[in-house]
Amino acid sequence: MEYSSKLIIFIFQLTLIIFATSSSTAAAANNNSNLFREYIGAEFNGVKFSDLPINQNVDFHFILSFAIDYTTTTSTPTNGNFNVFWDTDNLTPSQVSAIKSRNPNVKVALSLGGDTAADGHPAYFNPTSVESWLPNAVASLTKIIQSYNLDGIDIDYEHFKSTPEVFAECIGRLVSTLKNNGVISFASIAPFDDEQVQSHYTALWRSYGRVIDYVNFQFYAYDEGISVEKFLGYFAEQSLNYGGGKVLVSFISDGSGGLGPRDGFFTACSRLKSEGNLHGIFVWSADDSLGLGFKYEKMSQSLLAISH
Template sequence: MSNMALPKLKLIFTLFFLQAFLTSPTSIQAAPANSDIFREYIGAEFNNVKFSDVPINPNVEFHFILSFAIDYDPSGSSPTNGKFNVFWDSDNLSPSQVSSIKSQHSNVKVALSLGGDSVNSGSAYFKPSSIDSWVSNAVSSLTSIIQQYNLDGIDIDYEHFSADPDTFSECIGRLITTLKNNGVISFASIAPFDDDQVQSHYLALWKSYGHLIDYVNFQFYAYDQGTTVSQFINYFKTQSSNYNGGKVLASFSTDGSGGLSPENGFFTACHRLKSEQQLHGIFVWSADDSKKIGFRYEKQSQALLATPR
């Protein structure tokens, strides 16, 4: 072989290597990554829980989510087309207490959640009169509440609907767009669960506005009680595929309602996800229920998130 042939071979090999690298799946897909986000709903059950009751690990990003702001009249008897009122325990979770917990802990942010399951012992319905009027009212009323309480983000947790998926998508999508563009919020999340009607609404929203949604607080505790570790992992991978590209958070409930409980292997599942670089964070429903057991699982969740792999 002549010396002239060697550079050509090197060039061919280099080109072949580059082509293989550029077309390999790992190079064109964003690698999943673990995150240290811990989020907890608070204030829905009026049992005098305070922000300061909840242990806060300084090595996580901690989000409290006030539950709930609802577009119903203050008595909770009729919908108000986007004019939101505060329905959380505002005596114990007041604007001054928001400011206090944020000043004491630089890693804490506070959000509010919209909707929820019920209001005044009946279901809380998403019921806009029209897209434009609902968005206008929602932007105005929520901006006022968010600024009064010094909040950082919103969570969408409607679970009952008197509007089709496209209307829901446009209303919520335009609301998030406007609040972000106006600098009123810095993040937004959604809280779907595995129910056909619920998923049809949230997946429509995800399809059109998923790029504006920072976290998916998927309610894995809405699955059957007695969920196993392997079932949980399968559910997690299914929903990560449904909300493709989203930060789907692992979740459990401390009210004993369902899903994979900490006692039955939730943290085993989280360690497995973490080893696969798929643990985007953990959220808990809810601080109100955890108070009576001393927030032991909040401590365990945050310790897991704060530990390097």
Template sequence: MELLKLLITLFILQAFVPSTTLIQAAPTNSNLFREYIGAMFKSVRFTDVPINPDVELHFILSFAIDYDTSSSPSPTNGKFNIFWDSANLSPSEVSSIKRRHSNVKVALSLGGDTVASRFAYFSPSSVDSWVSNAVSSLTRIIKEYNLDGIDIDYEHFHGDPHTFSECIGRLISTLKRNKVISFASIAPYDDEQVQKRYLALWKSYGHLIDYVNFQFYAYDKGTTVSQFMNYFMTQTSNYNGGKVLVSFLSDGSRGLSPDDGFFTACSRLKSQKKLHGIFIWCADDSKANGFLYEKQSQALLANPH
């Protein structure tokens, strides 16, 4: 009789909780700090950035782009090349910073805004060929640099949302299945065409995406704390079940800046157990002010209260 009751209970649970459903996790804070690095070629190094031992810190190399530099950039359909400051952010530098700090991981970001002063388009010839090329080229780069994860930051598109979802979803799935990466993130912002694609990806493959690096700094300069909180709630609803990280620009040119209330908003989210982490664009620009905001962000995240 007890066995029969157990079987009935398991049947009911299986019926009402499909395996593909994203379940909203209980509210919780995180000590995760992430920073994009290398896109601006300002000779910034990992060792320049302050590292608080009480946070989990991800450097995100920016960018790997599937464009060919042999002439005027042309799409190469998933064949990625390195476009970050590899002279200062080399494989040996990655190994060194990870060896010196056990709380540091390093990822690479795909896409970005521009390459050689032109928009960096997501422009696959076909899903199958793009995924095959991307898996091959990125596996080579990730292993060469001893990286831990990838970030998806495409901002310009040729092709429909379904194609984007299938290409990126299958890429993440394959890299994880092959144990090439241990985490993946996406970096959308509040633009109709951008959101259509990332939300399609989230709907089909959200269970494989560990973090949502939402670009809150893409909102207008002069954003208030109240507006920021509303934006956060909206995107948390859009990416339901995801760990939506808050963000700002080092140079304060857009969004809610650190000097105008960003850390106030973070404290409010922390009190609500909704602060899943902070990320900054970018270390290259932060170098000018001595990484002041990196220190503040990490101190806030490391504080248990």
């Protein structure tokens, strides 16, 4: 009788352990995502949406690069009056509609800022004030987004002539307004590991992280040739900096920075996926991948599509 009671207790405890383990595994798996994102259009080399392989089992976001609040002829800031600076010959409103019509899993966003504006000048974030910049930005971006039938917005400012607090208020209120107006359905930010850049984006995150859906962290801005372990350490660090956010991993097509797709990137992704921490992958950029046959885009999407 005593032996039987001990056996029953043992079986009950074992059942609890198995249940807890399976629940934990399921919870981890639920943090994985099948989101794939790619920047396109910044280098004017003729790349088209239709050039890219699109796996129907992923959520695919094209990110047009870039819209900048500078004039189209000079590098003079225009205080929130955005203009299109991507390859408008090959990435047109009709082509946006066509790629979305053929692929129900595709959405298209635009990115703000980038590294440089006209003539290679830095694309500074340089508002006159929050109150003057915001209505201009809302109006000019709404016009572009609606004319191109876009779905979202990405923030990729890399140079600043404003305080982190002003940046946070301008961008946070811009994203909030565009969402509240039904102009966009998602938003992302694209920081990298630089003191000034991080100070601006973490200020934005602290005040308006609730309206930001994805963190496109530029892991390729780290030194070239880092190890898988170093990459995973950087991922953990940035996940803390943007606590609660969906931090996506990334590579640059030519492998010139960070952990390249030929050097362990997919090993790192598999590790994160096994831990339930693969929130998605993004690539800079389709322009550079055009001459490579999009080999690594195919591999990325295949990894994301399997039991995400």
